[in-house]
Amino acid sequence: MTQTLPAGLSASAVVAASSANLGPGFDSLGLALGLYDEIDVETTDSGLVIDVTGEGAGQVPLDASHLVVRALRRGLDAAGVTVGGLKISCRNVIPHSRGLGSSAAAVVGGLAAANGLIAQSDSPVLDDGDLIQLSSEFEGHPDNASAAVLGGAVVSWTEADGATPRYRAAPLRLHPDIRLFPAVPAVRSSTAETRAVLPEEISHVDARFNVSRVALLVVALTERPDLLAAATEDRLHQPQRASAMPASAEYIAILRRCGVATVLSGAGPAVIAITTESELPAEALEFGAAHGFAITEMAQGDGVRWTPGPR
Numbered sequence: 001m002t003q004t005l006p007a008g009l010s011a012s013a014v015v016a017a018s019s020a021n022l023g024p025g026f027d028s029l030g031l032a033l034g035l036y037d038e039i040d041v042e043t044t045d046s047g048l049v050i051d052v053t054g055e056g057a058g059q060v061p062l063d064a065s066h067l068v069v070r071a072l073r074r075g076l077d078a079a080g081v082t083v084g085g086l087k088i089s090c091r092n093v094i095p096h097s098r099g100l101g102s103s104a105a106a107v108v109g110g111l112a113a114a115n116g117l118i119a120q121s122d123s124p125v126l127d128d129g130d131l132i133q134l135s136s137e138f139e140g141h142p143d144n145a146s147a148a149v150l151g152g153a154v155v156s157w158t159e160a161d162g163a164t165p166r167y168r169a170a171p172l173r174l175h176p177d178i179r180l181f182p183a184v185p186a187v188r189s190s191t192a193e194t195r196a197v198l199p200e201e202i203s204h205v206d207a208r209f210n211v212s213r214v215a216l217l218v219v220a221l222t223e224r225p226d227l228l229a230a231a232t233e234d235r236l237h238q239p240q241r242a243s244a245m246p247a248s249a250e251y252i253a254i255l256r257r258c259g260v261a262t263v264l265s266g267a268g269p270a271v272i273a274i275t276t277e278s279e280l281p282a283e284a285l286e287f288g289a290a291h292g293f294a295i296t297e298m299a300q301g302d303g304v305r306w307t308p309g310p311r
Contacts, residue, residue: 003121004082009043010310011116015109016151016301017094018101019182019272020143022221023232023263024213030147030154031174031272032301033100033182037092039068039109043117044085055092055102067106067138068113074134075114079123088113097188099266104144107135112306119308131304132156136167144266151303153221172218174300175225181273181280182265183293189245189269197240206235220261225276228261232274238264245269247291255284 017035021027037054048069050062060066068090076082090109094102111134115125126134128149135145142156146169156169213233220231241264242249248269255262255273258281262273271293273280280295288295 002080002082003123004084005043005117005121007043007045007084009117009120009308011041011113011119011306011308012310013039013109013112013116013304013306015039015105015112015148015304018104018144018147018301019099019263019265019270020101020147021234021237021263021266022217022272022274023238023261024210024234024236025143025155025217026210026234026236027141027143028156029214029217030101030143030145030156030169031180032147032151032153032303033180034299034301035094035100036301037090037094037102037105037109039091039113040089041072041113041117042087043083044087046085048085049087050090051088052090052092054090055094056090056096057092059096067103068110071107071110071135071138072114074138075111075126076117078126078130078134079114079118079121081114081118081121081123083117095184095270098184099189099264099268099270100182100184101144101148101266104135104139104148107138108145108148108304111135112304116306116308128303132169133167137164142167142169147301149304152300155218172222175222177276178221178225178228179275179278180298180300181275181295182298183251183271183273183288183295185247185269185294186292187245187247187269189267197244198237199240202236210234210236221274228274229256229259232261232263234263241268247293251284251287251291251293254287255280258284260284 136142
């Protein structure tokens, strides 16, 4: 049976940014970052009202096509719950179209906000596995979404089981000495466009290379950060995307020449240095400043949090 919630209920969610791929881990490795969007929702008798401040304000749709709305309604539907109307407030900090998982954050945040409403119904809330599955269905792959759900570093994978793929993820305990330095440019990119430059087929040699580096990267992230430089080498997507974002490619090259493990964040153009040092080399910082990169140290992000009732 479907339960319709009364007007006047509220809920909130806080969800982290994420970096995916981490070099060789294409569509499988993810890392939540300590940068958070906030979502508040309230049930109403009818209609839909959306307010967006911060990133995306004046640019994202303010109707039922908004990702937060779509995800929230998907979560309610999965729990057998409906509402007459919704009032939604989004306070966005995660940069859009930079490779920091803003779309995944919107989806995970919408599902988590739905959980806050479901908790005030007769239905059981969605667990982490449900959140990973439903959010990854929006994304088509689970790396950003699972990192936003679980927080920290994750390994994710897809199981082809019938018509609907099953999306899974397992957390990794990041080594305590690892420090993260995202570099976010002012320019944007489109994930669809940067995926279009990737070849349909790769050589057996390159496949073998990336398999070895992904296996090594799990060891480097959890136990042996001294192996990060070799572990973050990649032949599947970063070299192919370099021409579409030359400043990001050059920034990566400078840091790697200095011995700092650095990767494209997701599909870019943001870049993330993964190191045990307390600061980045001066040469890289000067290049970043000259080419419009905002470079800051950032902690790993927490898993999504949701709250029934007012925050």
